[in-house]
Structure formats: C-alpha cells, structure tokens
Amino acid sequence: MFDQLNAMLLQAARYLDGLASSTALHESYYLYAWIETTHVLTLVVFLGMLMVIDLRMLGLGFRSVPAATLARWLDRPMMIGFAVMVVTGIALFYAIPVRTTQSLWFRIKVVLLVIAGLNALLLRRYVSDTAQFWEHQGRPPAGVRLSAGASLALWAGVVLCGRAIAYDWFDCHKTLPGLLYKVAGCVDELAALEAAGG
Amino acid sequence: MVDLLPWFEWFDQSALATAAKAYGGVFVVVQMIHLLGLSLLGGMVLLCDLRLLGLLLRSVPLSAVARETRRYFTIGLLVMITSGIFMSGAVALKLYYSEMYWAKMTALLVGVLFVYLIKFPLLRHPGVELNRVARGLLASASLGLWFTVAATGRWIGFS
Numbered sequence: 001m002f003d004q005l006n007a008m009l010l011q012a013a014r015y016l017d018g019l020a021s022s023t024a025l026h027e028s029y030y031l032y033a034w035i036e037t038t039h040v041l042t043l044v045v046f047l048g049m050l051m052v053i054d055l056r057m058l059g060l061g062f063r064s065v066p067a068a069t070l071a072r073w074l075d076r077p078m079m080i081g082f083a084v085m086v087v088t089g090i091a092l093f094y095a096i097p098v099r100t101t102q103s104l105w106f107r108i109k110v111v112l113l114v115i116a117g118l119n120a121l122l123l124r125r126y127v128s129d130t131a132q133f134w135e136h137q138g139r140p141p142a143g144v145r146l147s148a149g150a151s152l153a154l155w156a157g158v159v160l161c162g163r164a165i166a167y168d169w170f171d172c173h174k175t176l177p178g179l180l181y182k183v184a185g186c187v188d189e190l191a192a193l194e195a196a197g198g
Numbered sequence: 199m200v201d202l203l204p205w206f207e208w209f210d211q212s213a214l215a216t217a218a219k220a221y222g223g224v225f226v227v228v229q230m231i232h233l234l235g236l237s238l239l240g241g242m243v244l245l246c247d248l249r250l251l252g253l254l255l256r257s258v259p260l261s262a263v264a265r266e267t268r269r270y271f272t273i274g275l276l277v278m279i280t281s282g283i284f285m286s287g288a289v290a291l292k293l294y295y296s297e298m299y300w301a302k303m304t305a306l307l308v309g310v311l312f313v314y315l316i317k318f319p320l321l322r323h324p325g326v327e328l329n330r331v332a333r334g335l336l337a338s339a340s341l342g343l344w345f346t347v348a349a350t351g352r353w354i355g356f357s
Contacts, residue, residue, distance in 0.1 A: 033353075033356050036352075037349060037352045037353070040233070040352055041240075041345075041348050041349065041352065043233060043236065043237045043240075044236060044237055044240030044241060044243075044244060044348065045240075045241075045244060047234075047237035047241065048237045048238065048240050048241020048242070048244055048245070049241060049244075049245075051237060051238055051241050051270075052241055052242075052245060055270070061266055061269070061270060062266050064258070064262055064266075065255070065258055070255075073254060073255060074245075074254070077244075077248070077254065156230065156234055159230050159233050159234060159237075160226065160227065160230040163226055163229045163230055163233065164226050167222060167226065169222065
C-alpha cells in the first residue's frame with residue numbers, strides 16, 4: 001500500500017512539474033528567492049510567538065501574565081504567521097514538486113508537522129478547559145509543561161528538516177539502501193534495485 | 199580603514215572552519231540553531247514593538263514587557279552570534295567579498311547598539327511614560343532595523 005501511495009504521489013508531483021507556472025516559478029530568480037525569504041523570515045512571527053507561549057506554559061518567562069490569557073492574546077499573530085508559512089510553503093513545493101515529494105527530509109517534516117499540530121490541539125483543549133484553576137500560577141501543571149516542551153522540540157525538528165531539504169545527501173539519484181528509497185518514495189530507483197536482485 | 203582580510207584568511211584556515219566545511223550534518227544542525235535563535239530574538243523584538251504600538255499586551259506594563267523580552271532577546275542574540283560564527287567558518291573568504299555580509303554586519307551592529315543603548319534604557323523605568331509618537335518611532339526603527347538584519351542575512355545565501 002505504501003508503494004502504491006508513493007507511486008500516486010510521484011504521479012501527482014510529475015503532473016504539477018509539467019505545468020508551465022511551476023517551471024516559471026522554479027526558474028524565476030527573484031520571485032522564488034523572495035518566497036523563500038518570506039517563508040524563513042515569517043518564522044519570527046509564527047515560531048517567535050509560539051516560543052513566547054511555550055516559555056510561559058513551561059513557567060520560564062512572562063510569569064506575571066496569566067498563561068491562558070497570554071496564549072489567547074498571541075494566538076492571532078501566531079496564526080497569521082502560520083498562514084503565511086503554509087502559503088509560501090505550498091508555493092515552494094509547487095516550484096519543485098518531484099524532488100520535494102521524494103525528499104526524505106520533507107516527508108519527516110510533514111510527519112512532525114502533523115504530530116506538532118495534534119500536540120497543539122490537545123494542549124489548547126486542556127488549557128481552555130482547566131486554565132481557570134492554574135493560569136495565575138507562575139508554574140503550570142506538569143502535563144502542560146510536558147506538552148509545551150514537546151512543542152518546542154517538535155518545531156525545532158520541523159526547522160531542522162526544512163533546512164535539510166536543501167541538501168542532496170539522500171536524493172533519489174544517490175545510491176541508497178532499498179529501505180531509504182522506499183521511505184523517500186524513490187519509486188523508479190527502488191524498482192531498478194529490486195530488478196537487479198537487491 | 200583597517201583591512202580585515204588577514205583575519206578572514208586566518209579564520210578560513212582555523213580548526214573551526216575546517217570542521218564547518220567537513221561535516222555537512224553538523225552544519226545543518228547549527229543552521230537550525232541559528233534559525234531557532236532568530237525566532238527567539240525576532241519574536242522578542244516583535245512582541246516588544248507590537249506592545250509599543252499598542253497592538254498587543256496593552257494591559258501589561260510596558261516596563262514589564264521590556265524586561266521579559268530583553269532577557270530572551272539577549273539569549274537569542276548569543277545563540278545567533280555563536281552559531282553564526284561557526285557557520286561563517288565554512289565560507290569565510292566568500293563572506294569577506296560579499297556586500298550582503300557587510301550590509302548585515304553593519305545593520306547588526308547598529309541594531310545591537312540601538313537595543314542596548316536606546317530602546318531598553320528608554321523602557322526601563324516603570325514610572326516614565328513615553329508619548330505615542332516616541333513609542334511609534336521607537337517601534338518602527340526597531341522593526342526596520344531587525345528586518346534589515348534578517349533579510350540581508352538570508353540574502354547572503356542567494357548572492
């Protein structure tokens with residue numbers, strides 16, 4: 001099933017790659033560079049606000065402001081930053097669809113994003129249900145601190161993977177073990193390796 | 199004007215530079231640390247400046263926001279300088295000849311002086327209230343300066 005999914009993803013990526021606007025975006029020096037710059041600099045808005053919230057949830061800063069209140073205030077700028085990152089991220093993917101689809105780092109990044117999103121939903125629900133009992137304390141309950149710590153670690157992983165996409169260490173054209181071809185979705189290379197009896 | 203080329207040549211041959219060139223995996227981790235430092239530093243600049251503009255945290259005293267953001271700003275700055283020195287080892291000579299690099303360093307120097315000699319000293323005293331125009335000017339100067347530092351920094355990679 002995983003192989004079929006990989007084949008479908010590759011087919012979709014090749015379709016996007018065949019579109020004129022995808023090629024134009026890839027080959028435009030300034031537009032692509034500006035989109036990438038916007039993507040990276042918006043980290044300041046999104047991750048910057050997220051760090052403030054998580055530091056407060058960890059009890060490490062801004063302790064004079066009630067935790068849930070701070071999170072509510074910073075939610076909008078954080079989500080504006082996140083929206084900009086998603087839009088620019090989709091544009092970056094659209095410019096280089098095939099290589100990105102087959103990027104091990106991009107795939108790990110997507111998985112981490114999903115986990116970070118689930119963690120954020122759980123934390124958000126827990127905070128909105130229970131904050132009245134603890135939000136004025138400097139140090140929130142252990143579960144909240146654990147979730148905030150996990151959030152920081154997960155987003156660090158997302159940044160790491162995002163940065164690593166630029167490097168070709170595990171690109172399909174390299175000679176890799178079959179498992180990595182499979183995980184990265186190198187459909188043709190995996191088929192060739194299996195045909196050769198690897 | 200003192201020519202810094204010998205320093206860059208020395209740095210290019212140092213053990214640190216050799217390590218930065220040899221280990222791509224380490225380099226990416228340091229880049230991640232640099233970006234996390236950017237998020238922390240930039241987040242603090244943004245938070246304090248949006249408070250100055252009256253767009254966020256209006257009910258929290260300005261001096262309290264300044265005190266908290268100053269602490270994490272300094273941590274972010276130290277993280278960025280440390281990781282930045284390591285990264286520059288990999289491309290020391292390229293940086294010496296890069297206009298964007300010198301633009302960034304100039305903006306960074308101005309930014310650091312502005313933050314520690316003008317911005318935070320003005321906000322230190324709980325009783326002293328700046329008027330709206332002064333707050334707006336302070337926030338705009340700060341946002342403009344740090345945007346320049348970050349954007350020229352990103353552009354080093356493209357040039």
